[in-house]
Amino acid sequence: MVKFLIFMTLVSLLPLLSSCFSSENPTDRRILVLLDDFAIKSSHSIFFKTLQTRGFELDFKLADDPKLTLQRYGNYLYDGLILFSPMIERFGGSLDLAAVLDFVDAGHDLIVAADASASDLIRDVATECGVEFDEDPAAVVIDHTSYAISETEGDHTLIASDNLIQSDVILGSKTVEAPVLFQGVGHTLNPANSLVLKVLSASPSAYSANPKSKLSAPPSLTGSAISLVSVVQARNNARILISGSLAFFSNRLFRSGVQKSGSSVKFEKSGNEQFVTEISKWVFHERGHLKAVNVRHHKVGETDEPAIYRINDDLEYSVEIYEWSGTSWEPYTADDVQVQFYMMSPYVLKNLSTDLKGRYFTSFKVPDVYGVFQFKVEYQRLGYTSLSLSKQIPVRPFRHDEYERFITTAFPYYGASFSTMAGFFIFTIVYLYNK
The missing domain is CATH 3.40.50 (Rossmann fold)
Incomplete structure (x- = not known):
């Protein structure tokens, strides 16, 4: 029972x-x-x-x-x-x-x-x-x-x-x-x-x-x-x-x-x-209804999504967007979808390219600023459901052993150091051997 x-x-x-x-x-x-x-x-x-x-x-x-x-x-x-x-x-x-x-x-x-x-x-x-x-x-x-x-x-x-x-x-x-x-x-x-x-x-x-x-x-x-x-x-x-x-x-x-x-x-x-x-x-959402799937990002040349980026890394971002036709999901085609790389304000704002099959993608260089960033897509268009996507990712600076041995922008400081040593050496010779 x-x-x-x-x-x-x-x-x-x-x-x-x-x-x-x-x-x-x-x-x-x-x-x-x-x-x-x-x-x-x-x-x-x-x-x-x-x-x-x-x-x-x-x-x-x-x-x-x-x-x-x-x-x-x-x-x-x-x-x-x-x-x-x-x-x-x-x-x-x-x-x-x-x-x-x-x-x-x-x-x-x-x-x-x-x-x-x-x-x-x-x-x-x-x-x-x-x-x-x-x-x-x-x-x-x-x-x-x-x-x-x-x-x-x-x-x-x-x-x-x-x-x-x-x-x-x-x-x-x-x-x-x-x-x-x-x-x-x-x-x-x-x-x-x-x-x-x-x-x-x-x-x-x-x-x-x-x-x-x-x-x-x-x-x-x-x-x-x-x-x-x-x-x-x-x-x-x-x-x-x-x-x-x-x-x-x-x-x-x-x-x-x-x-x-x-x-x-x-x-x-x-x-x-x-x-x-x-x-x-x-x-009743038979038209104008969007969905986003497969939001991905990774370094150029790689496929796995990293847990952290380093400043100045080259990365790729992609997302798939589809529209409901009343009976099935069809690829959505537009030229005004944008992604922001955001921390307090957008450091990078890029238009996404499309393959006309629903996939939107772009690539850019991580800015020379470290902190906690977000990939953000805020898409609002007349008659369509709005899309609000965000993924958080930290960005770190270079480690001490990742910098170049000689940095081009530091050449004036290198010159100043060596000129100081040369001047001190000349001053010592003159001071010791001049009567």
């Missing part, structure tokens, strides 16, 4: 172990989706279907489910979290604002979708991630210039935007040709947070206000400062997507045709599906 219980316990833990984040497969696989209403599962089924066809396991639950939990026995049950519950005032179970932030701090990914009815809880989550929604709960983004032409749209809150971030690693190499439809609330980025980026911006003519009331004062959010969709990559490489519109992910806007005001071109399908699909690949 005891053996049977142990066996059942191990079987119950298998999903836990299989869903853990692995450096061999960095893509999130098990995702918790929290909804205000299960009807969202149907109204946003295209987005969920694209995730499932890429191998993700989605666990749909109501945001106020009393059994909600993100971890059990100290292990996280999920790799990613999607909050499609803008109206929730309080999460169920053991989930709260602190638990969501701890989830991100542990290196997991998050998607937050809000709208004009966003609760204080969802706004607080966004604020902690570096963005702030308009304080007016009834305000939405309005644009009388870049709106989408529609038979039923009269207040110009359905925006057709093409102000996308120019980054192949975030949005893919295939251009989003059709405008993206957006209907929701705008937000601004915290200027003190350098980790948050706008990926979909409003046009210069946009502003945030209540479309059902007249403006009595200038709107607080205007122009290109309004972000419609933003992303964050934390220092631990966790990724966050924040959208001011839940409808942005809906089947209705995915399938809707779009014609931007002032343009005669009408697209049969909006760019929402392509945009959301590509950016979700980035958020």
